[in-house]
Amino acid sequence: MKALVLEENGKLVWRERQLRVVGGWYRMRIAAAGICGSDIGRGFKGGAYHYPLVMGHEFSAVVEEAPKGGKYAPGTLAAVYPLLPCGTCAACAKGFIQLCERYDYFGSRRDGAFAEELYVPESHILPVPDGVTPEEAAMTEPAAVAYHGTHGFEMGQGASALVIGGGPIGLIAAQWLRIRGAGEIAVADIDPLKLEFAAKFGFVAMDAEDATRSSRSADYDVVVEACGVSATRTMAVELCARKGVVSFIGNPADDWTFPKALFSSVLRKELAMRGNWNSVPDPDWRETLEHAGRDLNLKDLITARVPMADGASAFGRILNHEGFHCKTLLVN
Ligand SMILES: [Zn+2]
Ligand SMILES: [Zn+2]
Known part of the structure; x- marks a missing residue:
């Protein structure tokens, strides 16, 4: 599959990238992924944990292939909670997964959503209600x-x-x-x-x-x-x-x-x-998806939609302060 790969600080390239396959997880096709302020620091100010890296932690995706016995069928549109808690540290033991001491994270510590596809665990899939678009769903993370x-x-x-x-x-x-x-x-x-x-x-x-x-x-x-x-x-x-x-x-x-x-x-x-640190699936993500497109206006915050393959140019415009932007989405 193809991905927008951060090869080194300041260098984003749309190229072939091996998809990391995880048994028991869902293969998801990325629909839309937002550029976060933190991606600017991560990609262009030396803030990445490692290279190469695929950034992108605010995203919506569609189930392409479900694992055996998975409860979500292919075609399901979902918002994906990007933080992968360790499950064993003191914070996790108390149920504060957003405060995990050893968390993994799509788009910062491991490859994320500025790509065509991504493997995601079922526990992190939040199906999107009818009437909420893939673009609005990609706003769930910042909204949460x-x-x-x-x-x-x-x-x-x-x-x-x-x-x-x-x-x-x-x-x-x-x-x-x-x-x-x-x-x-x-x-x-x-x-x-x-x-x-x-x-x-x-x-x-x-x-x-x-x-x-x-x-x-x-x-x-x-x-x-x-x-x-x-x-x-x-x-x-x-x-x-x-x-x-x-x-x-x-x-x-x-x-x-x-x-x-x-x-x-x-x-x-x-x-x-x-x-405050991060967000939790319940209530933050659940409430966001309930209010999205109703009394919570996420759509009008999206000021640019750019094909994923042209992602480097979208980052360039943000870095060069070309025009006003609130949220830029990269779309597949
Ligand atoms: Zn963010
Ligand atoms: Zn933990």
């Missing part, structure tokens, strides 16, 4: 990560919410907060194009630089940090209301110093600060 970071804490009806970061995860997080019953929901970013895009989803656009300079009094009951830089982590704490919740999703890109006054505000406001 956003779900993970916006649930698991209490939030009153009509609560005010702020999401810092207007990328795909931020815009899905803001939608989940709306589904949970938040009142005013603001999305902050420094990129005016991202703010314009966020406004189309009905969110209040906030210039992140203005906000840190001027609106020290702003207070949001829930603040979701989906950027991962120290300035936005500080902003999240500053703009959170008394008794509020700060939920961190953004993978940290830098160190963060916590000045005494800022930390004092965590005490004085009695803030709850939550870390």
Whole structure:
């Protein structure tokens, strides 16, 4: 089969690649796979675990061949949970598979979905309900990560919410907060194009630089940090209301110093600060598939669809900041 192979840092080639056959797993044909921000670091900033590697962890696929006794028939469209937990570590023993100490992962630690085919275990196959397209289904992973970071804490009806970061995860997080019953929901970013895009989803656009300079009094009951830089982590704490919740999703890109006054505000406001890692099949993936195409708009986040074979050019456009993009899908 063919795959978009990362031969070395910065070099993606569409070429023949031996499919890794795993007995007892399903042979799946990839339908669509999203380019994640983490793939930029992995493929172009030396972040790969090894070479050659086939990236792609956000994807939908169709069962091509089921193992003997498998419960899903050929032709079944599925979203695929990409994290393969070890099953034996302390986290796995407690049922926190997303926190596994020795996990494997499609598209980072082992070959993933920027390819024609992939072998997948039955436990990781989530059939897609009728009415949800293969492209929407490919958005399940980021949507589930956003779900993970916006649930698991209490939030009153009509609560005010702020999401810092207007990328795909931020815009899905803001939608989940709306589904949970938040009142005013603001999305902050420094990129005016991202703010314009966020406004189309009905969110209040906030210039992140203005906000840190001027609106020290702003207070949001829930603040979701989906950027991962120290300035936005500080902003999240500053703009959170008394008794509020700060939920961190953004993978940290830098160190963060916590000045005494800022930390004092965590005490004085009695803030709850939550870390989030990855997602779990239930409820994150299940809820995502239930809401997709209904009150969860994933379709309009897709700003480009590129044939898998031309994947290198799609990465090139993102790296060169050519035009606005939210989520780019590679499709077979
Ligand atoms: Zn991702
Ligand atoms: Zn484990």
